[in-house]
Amino acid sequence: MTQSTTHVIDIAQIQVYLQKRDLKRLRPLLDELQPYDLAQIFFQLSPQLQRLLLEHLTRDEIGELLEELESPDQQAVLETLGAEKTAQVLNRMSSDEVADLLGELEDSNVQKLLTTMEKGEAEKVRALLDYPEDTAGGKMTTEYVSVYNHFTADDVIQYLREEAPQAETVYYIFVTDADDRLVGVVSLRELLIAQPNTLIRDIMYERVISVPADMDQEEVAKLLERYDFLAIPVTDEEERLLGIITVDDIIDVLIEEAQEDISRLSAVGYTEKEVITHPFSSARLRIPWLLLLLLIGVFTANLLGFFEHTIQQVAALTFFMPMIAGMTGNTGTQSLALVIRGLSTGQLTRDKYLRVLGQEGIVGMIIASICSTIIIAVVTFLEGNIYLGLVIGAALWCTLLIGTFVGTLIPLLLNIAKVDPVVASGPLITTLNDVFSLIIYFGLATLFIQLL
Template sequence: MDQKVQMLLETVRKLIRRGAHPNLNNLLKKTHPADIAHLFRYLDLKEQRVLFHLVEDVDTAAEVLSEIEHSVSAQLLEQIEKETIVHVLQHMPYDDAVDIIQNMPEELAEEVLDSMQDDCSDEIEQLMQYQEDTAGGIMSTEIFSLREDITARQAIEALQEAEDVEMVFYLYVTDMYNHLVGVLSLRQLLMVPPGRCLRDIVSPDVISVRADTDQEEVAQLVAKYNILAIPVVDDHNKLLGIITVDDVIDVMRQEATEDIYKMAGASEEELMYGYKSFKIARLRLPWLLVNLLGGVVTGYLMWWFQLTLKEVIALISFIPVITGMGGNVGGQSATIVVRGFATGRIDFTTLRQVFFKELRVGLIMGLVCGLVVGGIAIVWHHNPYLGLVVGSAMTIAMTVAATMGVLAPAFFKRIGIDPAIASTPFVQTSNDITGILIYFGMATLFISNLH
């Protein structure tokens, strides 16, 4: 939290405790809606309700709700009057209103939709037909488009009259049936003769997406082509809406957060449960049980090699190092591959290159770490063969772990399982098992030299 927000938060909390609502109201009038929304992260539900009620301007209130996490917005609106909810939602962009309504209890959501004006509720219900994580679910239907048969002068006049629509530096041009036929920039429009027809100046190469396109793919297209917006069309190429770069930034942040949660064996659902320990534990437990099972298998393998361990008790000194380093290397490779799949920088056509790159990296790191730990083993236990076994096992285990970190996410991706949530526990468990097998296998091979 930066110093400005910290000072604002302390002031707001102090004014709420004192009940100094007129002073707080004056403060909110001077504060940007995005800064007000940022405060909601640090306030409890009671403080949030007080603060929200003091935002008098409905457009500001709508903008604040748009900036807050939608699940938090829904929880807040559940605490206030239905009329206020409807009034604020009707002043929000339809795509943000849909996200909030979808996070409300079903009964309240239906009541809110029934109370809305017909035009608003129709637009919102239409958007609610799309999956939340698709282009249709994040697009804005309040868009500005131009007919191809009008002149540049008429287009400029239409622009001057346009209000309350999503519009960036691109102008989308349609035919009489609302089919998307081209795009042009504001600069192009201003530079051509006023009497020129739009169909003669538009670029027909429009980067667009279908309504059912995954939002992550939309974000990848915007990043790849460095565009500020992307139109959404149906199967017949009719213009349905537009996705702007601010929506794409939200998607990127959401997808990155989701991947991080999954790789930690957690979930964004935890945010909805607040401090409900049992529900949060239920979400985390399955992935801990996977690791628990792997630990049991690792323990069984050590029992299987009990004779080797009894004969050379010094081997026990390096078990945590072998398994720990393998897990670290495998986790690093898995993280890189999972993120690569998520951003589109890695796919199955480039997987072979990634595999051999991680193989080489794992081998280099394994050789360095193997030499270090092997030297420590020789100095510690005064046995060069023990150093050879420990160093070689470390090198092989880390190389195998690096390749496992590539193969596991690719395997889960291929069979349709999210690699972000499945790879980490699998890689950690498999690397523990292979590390023990490699270590004790080599020790058994050189057992006669280790006494």
């Protein structure tokens, strides 16, 4: 509560000081704000006060603000700044952040901005723009600290004092040979405790884990998660150091991939990441999946026609049909979530496929046995017919077991076939479970119709 109240007071004070153009009192408030908080306050201001605030922010502060904004908001700020001031701001930002920002703009605007930037900074950004956005090259930054292997510890510390302000991180110092090939890495801790005259080659860690520039960003994220690195180097085919990817960028990747997977599983389209979006765009992404489910519904309805005679004779069967289909779908979804999580984290490798199938098979039998026993008792009590209870219980046992098995097997098969299981598993599992549950349920009822 206290934190929220403090923010309200700050915003009110900032508004007052901006309106009065009282920079002397405004500056201490701005100095206390984190970039995220500054972005939150920025959008609570009127457009006129936003422009005034941008006039009072330093180039570095505007750069930090831009890094916290989404693409449409970034473009709005750039338009407010104008071409000359925008170039000055971009010169102060890290190259990977500039590349991400420019990657959302039209080519004509990108080239215009690059020509107004400092030559060295523009060349760094151009190099990054050549890589696809979702690869290691597209995520790396060229602001890192590298030294030659003949440097001493004292040489590196002196060098760090000069380069640290421009570097993305100084916790790792990367070591290269005369041909700029990556040959080692030294942590800041190891550097500080080494004797001043110690050669870097004597304290560096030679088994460096690096990634190629064309590696998918999700694979890079798995590597950093596996080894708990703060940064990982990116190299070319000849092991020359191109840049580094820091853990803060990987956190963004993990969030992005999670949002993408959730969107795909919910059948709203993996590009529909924004909550507020154009209605026609949103509908266009959802309609294909909904049409697929509509066709499944039509097929299922026709399937019921084969059991019309059974339904007419035992109307009570229709009361429990949604329960059978729903429970089957739920168990399939639970198994699907388990497998998708295992595949995405790298824990579920191919040598474990049979093991997880066996595990889920046992889980399915346990769940099916408990649920079917309960439903037999409930149906017998409600309908006064133990045979009806036994038929529904047997159908539920079979469908729950099949639902668990299908929810486990389908994503594994799709992964083997190199089809993204997140995209295709949901509709496919829904189709199979609906068909199997109806066939088993009404098939058993038809088989034992004389007892019902």
